[in-house]
Structures are given as structure tokens and as C-alpha cells.
Amino acid sequence: MEYQVNYINPELKLSCYEGKLFRTEAAFQDHLLVWLISGETKIIQADESFVFGAGTTFLIPRNQLATIVNYPKDGLPHKAVAMHLSTKRLKEFYENQPVRSEIKTEKIIRFHRHPLLESCLNSLIPYFEIQNDFPENIASLKINEAITILRTIETNIDAVLNNFEEPGKIDLKTFMEKNFMFNMPLQKFGYLTGRSLTTFKRDFQKTFHTTPQRWLTKKRLEQAHYELAEKNKKPVEFYYEIGFENLSHFSFAFKKQYGFAPTKLLNNYTE
Incomplete structure (x- = not known):
């Protein structure tokens, strides 16, 4: 085991x-x-x-x-x-x-x-x-x-x-821009920003003009593009650190977003 x-x-x-x-x-x-x-x-x-x-x-x-x-x-x-x-x-x-x-x-x-x-x-x-x-x-x-x-x-x-305070309502944009890479349930994101799930989704739509799921995927893929193009990292070195469950899911989402496989950026870097 x-x-x-x-x-x-x-x-x-x-x-x-x-x-x-x-x-x-x-x-x-x-x-x-x-x-x-x-x-x-x-x-x-x-x-x-x-x-x-x-x-x-x-x-x-x-x-x-x-x-x-x-x-x-x-x-x-x-x-x-x-x-x-x-x-x-x-x-x-x-x-x-x-x-x-x-x-x-x-x-x-x-x-x-x-x-x-x-x-x-x-x-x-x-x-x-x-x-x-x-x-x-x-x-x-x-x-x-x-x-x-x-x-x-x-x-x-x-x-x-001895600190028993619960999270209070904080600025949603600042929090999400800082913590988008953590693959948490939306209810947990809501709790940590001092909101119910319903209020979190409503405030998110007002702030980002899209759904949390779409915004999180886009932000994680943008971070992946940066890791590949600017730091020359291999996908296996960072995919789990930016919120993807496995490498195949990351590769599929990246290709869907950018139209080419993530390894193409590495190949261009070395050519």
C-alpha cells in the first residue's frame, strides 16, 4: 500500500x-x-x-x-x-x-x-x-x-x-489574484473571504464579469504560459503548483486555450 x-x-x-x-x-x-x-x-x-x-x-x-x-x-x-x-x-x-x-x-x-x-x-x-x-x-x-x-x-x-477569529469580509479581487493557484472548493474560497457561497459567486461575477471556474482556469493557464516561456520550466515541474490535478488535464486545457501543446514553447526556446 x-x-x-x-x-x-x-x-x-x-x-x-x-x-x-x-x-x-x-x-x-x-x-x-x-x-x-x-x-x-x-x-x-x-x-x-x-x-x-x-x-x-x-x-x-x-x-x-x-x-x-x-x-x-x-x-x-x-x-x-x-x-x-x-x-x-x-x-x-x-x-x-x-x-x-x-x-x-x-x-x-x-x-x-x-x-x-x-x-x-x-x-x-x-x-x-x-x-x-x-x-x-x-x-x-x-x-x-x-x-x-x-x-x-x-x-x-x-x-x-489563542487567536479564535473567523475570516472577515475582505477584498475579493486582491485575494483571488493572490491565491488563484490553490485548487479549493468555491465554498472554501467564500469562507476565507468572509462570504457565503452564494455571496461569493455574486461578488465574483460583479468583480471579474465571468464565473469563478472560467476565471480560475484562465489565470492558471496564463501562469503556465509564463512558467514555460519565461522560465523555461517543464510542465511536470509546475502543473501541480498552479492548481491542476494531473499532467494530462493540464496539457489538454493548455492546448484548448492556446491552440498548441505546452511543449511547443519549450521547443521554440531551445531552437
């Missing part, structure tokens, strides 16, 4: 992937704390990209659009422990805790290696062998332990973990 996930409970999982790569689009409802045991993870956001290697621990804040690509490396599968830090859990934790920081950030946070954090996450691995009836109180203890350790080793983490 190329991809396998074992759960302690819905908030704690161990994933193992042995294929060439595994890609997903994310805007998680919860903060996600990840400890990468082996393999490599690339996270692509609108403004920057991150690469995490084996032994790295990082936090993906909730509601952050990103493309996540997981690779095996050095002959080892991509293997990671992931802990969901839900709003419910965090609200309960902070009920009797003083908040020590208001320096807000929405960026992915990489933690320095620390024996407390590594020990906490490493201690979860034996529990993944228990498939059913894992005691809820133990899961709560482990999650609270992790939160306490994060607060110990990262002084500004409270501003992230």
Missing part, C-alpha cells in the same frame, strides 16, 4: 507514504502540528515556499491556503506524526492560562529541535498500534502536553494558538 494512515483518534495520526509524491491542497480548519520522521515536505503558499526535512517539526496555522507535497527521500518513505490543535481544545486550554503574546502571524512556524517536543511526539508512536478504544483522557493529556511545550519553547505562540 502506497499511502497508509493510522489514527489514535481524529486529532492524532501517523501517516506513511511510499509513492513518488503525494500532493494535497490545504486550508485546515485546525492548526496542524507536524513532526516529520522521514522523507521531505514542500509547502507552497502564495508568497513563499518551505521545504522541511526529516526530524523537522512545524506548525501550519488554520485557514492558510497552501499546496502540500510529500516525498519519500533517501530510500525512506514519507512518514509523519500530525496533531490537530482544534479551536475547542485550545479554548479549553486557555480558559485558565494567561496569554503572553499578541504578536500575530499567519506564517508557517518551524520549531528548533528541542528534546521536550521530540520526546512528546515520539511517545505517541506506540499508541498508533491501538486501533480502537483509545482513552480520550490520554489523547487530551498528550495534546495539552504538546501545547504546553510549544508555549515553553516559542514565546510568541500564544498569539497564534
Whole structure:
């Protein structure tokens, strides 16, 4: 089996992937704390990209659009422990805790290696062998332990973990121009811009004078043309980063839009 996930409970999982790569689009409802045991993870956001290697621990804040690509490396599968830090859990934790920081950030946070954090996450691995009836109180203890350790080793983490605000209504044009490459359901785009699906579609039509699906496809193909013509990249190097599910779909859409195969631009570049 190329991809396998074992759960302690819905908030704690161990994933193992042995294929060439595994890609997903994310805007998680919860903060996600990840400890990468082996393999490599690339996270692509609108403004920057991150690469995490084996032994790295990082936090993906909730509601952050990103493309996540997981690779095996050095002959080892991509293997990671992931802990969901839900709003419910965090609200309960902070009920009797003083908040020590208001320096807000929405960026992915990489933690320095620390024996407390590594020990906490490493201690979860034996529990993944228990498939059913894992005691809820133990899961709560482990999650609270992790939160306490994060607060110990990262002084500004409270501003992230104690932020329970929901996305407010923001400028649609600016947001979509920045995030068109993320292959999200329209309902998720609506939520992240502070709109219902109906309002999102209505505002989109007023702003761009076309449907979201047509506009997104056009923008992604324009970006693909730029990657081919200006950067001389091969389609396999970027198609998943600009929102296409697979290479054949990208090639078909590109030819339909421009009247020739994407490889023709590469051929012209080398002639």
C-alpha cells in the first residue's frame, strides 16, 4: 500500500507514504502540528515556499491556503506524526492560562529541535498500534502536553494558538489574484473571504464579469504560459503548483486555450 494512515483518534495520526509524491491542497480548519520522521515536505503558499526535512517539526496555522507535497527521500518513505490543535481544545486550554503574546502571524512556524517536543511526539508512536478504544483522557493529556511545550519553547505562540477569529469580509479581487493557484472548493474560497457561497459567486461575477471556474482556469493557464516561456520550466515541474490535478488535464486545457501543446514553447526556446 502506497499511502497508509493510522489514527489514535481524529486529532492524532501517523501517516506513511511510499509513492513518488503525494500532493494535497490545504486550508485546515485546525492548526496542524507536524513532526516529520522521514522523507521531505514542500509547502507552497502564495508568497513563499518551505521545504522541511526529516526530524523537522512545524506548525501550519488554520485557514492558510497552501499546496502540500510529500516525498519519500533517501530510500525512506514519507512518514509523519500530525496533531490537530482544534479551536475547542485550545479554548479549553486557555480558559485558565494567561496569554503572553499578541504578536500575530499567519506564517508557517518551524520549531528548533528541542528534546521536550521530540520526546512528546515520539511517545505517541506506540499508541498508533491501538486501533480502537483509545482513552480520550490520554489523547487530551498528550495534546495539552504538546501545547504546553510549544508555549515553553516559542514565546510568541500564544498569539497564534489563542487567536479564535473567523475570516472577515475582505477584498475579493486582491485575494483571488493572490491565491488563484490553490485548487479549493468555491465554498472554501467564500469562507476565507468572509462570504457565503452564494455571496461569493455574486461578488465574483460583479468583480471579474465571468464565473469563478472560467476565471480560475484562465489565470492558471496564463501562469503556465509564463512558467514555460519565461522560465523555461517543464510542465511536470509546475502543473501541480498552479492548481491542476494531473499532467494530462493540464496539457489538454493548455492546448484548448492556446491552440498548441505546452511543449511547443519549450521547443521554440531551445531552437
